Amino acid sequence: MLENRHLRYFVEVAKCLHVTKAAERLHIAQPALTQNIHQLEEELGVELFHREGHRLTLTQAGQVFLNEAEASLLQFDHAQRAAQRAARGEVGKLALGFQSMAGLSVVPHTLQRFQSSYPDVQVVLHEMAPQC
């Protein structure tokens, strides 16, 4: 089964076109990396690299996959950070302006109900002067 690991490894190889150097950067041994790339190509059923001797180049499909794989890794990271932000209550930081007259009556009650429904939304209050 293909995992994110395969994408991480592929992106590194695709960028320096040199398995041994990529392996160093990834802190793994060269054969392990070679194996992962082969497995990736096998499961995709797609040749990602042209091997002309020791000269690696991306195939057309490899080029496409590089872009998509990077996007996938970014979305993966984004998912993690989003969850972490949400856990810190930054789901939606809501800035709320009010006039002092309204603030004394409407705001506290409404706010209380809102916060019981959305306990993780941080509400920031700003008292404001009337505009007209």
Add this chain to the structure above:
Amino acid sequence: MLENRHLRYFVEVAKCLHVTKAAERLHIAQPALTQNIHQLEEELGVELFHREGHRLTLTQAGQVFLNEAEASLLQFDHAQRAAQRAARGEVGKLALGFQSMAGLSVVPHTLQRFQSSYPDVQVVLHEMAPQC
């Protein structure tokens, strides 16, 4: 290290809010799934589920992560399919219309040069009548 597997498992649990049923759907045993979910929460540093007894519910962060995780899995699949389409020469399917006069002289030569530069682009030719 978090892998795609964790997202796949999480999404399943998040959707039916029932570890045992989710495990069946994923064709793995319940303890294995529990372990994966715990590991996910551990590495994220985020509680994704409220456990009130046996009643599972998504936390706010879990809700956010569900959306993002699904997007990530979609992008992951998309990357694979894009590479496979590219490998089949569907990088850009180029439909080209021409008049018969042009077709006899310009098109073959231009086409030959184009295809040697972009061998993976499928060119579809359509002979067309003049418009005016």
Add this chain to the structure above:
DNA sequence: TAAAAATACTCCATAGGTATTTTAT
């Protein structure tokens, strides 16, 4: 007490390492 999640342990599949060979500069 019935059903679901958590623990304890066991096993084995496989990710990754080391050593070596092949291949192409």
Add this chain to the structure above:
DNA sequence: ATAAAATACCTATGGAGTATTTTTA
């Protein structure tokens, strides 16, 4: 001759299974 990728083989981590024990509805 050198450097890089492929191959062969081995090791060990950890993913997943079975059995069992809490839990709480």
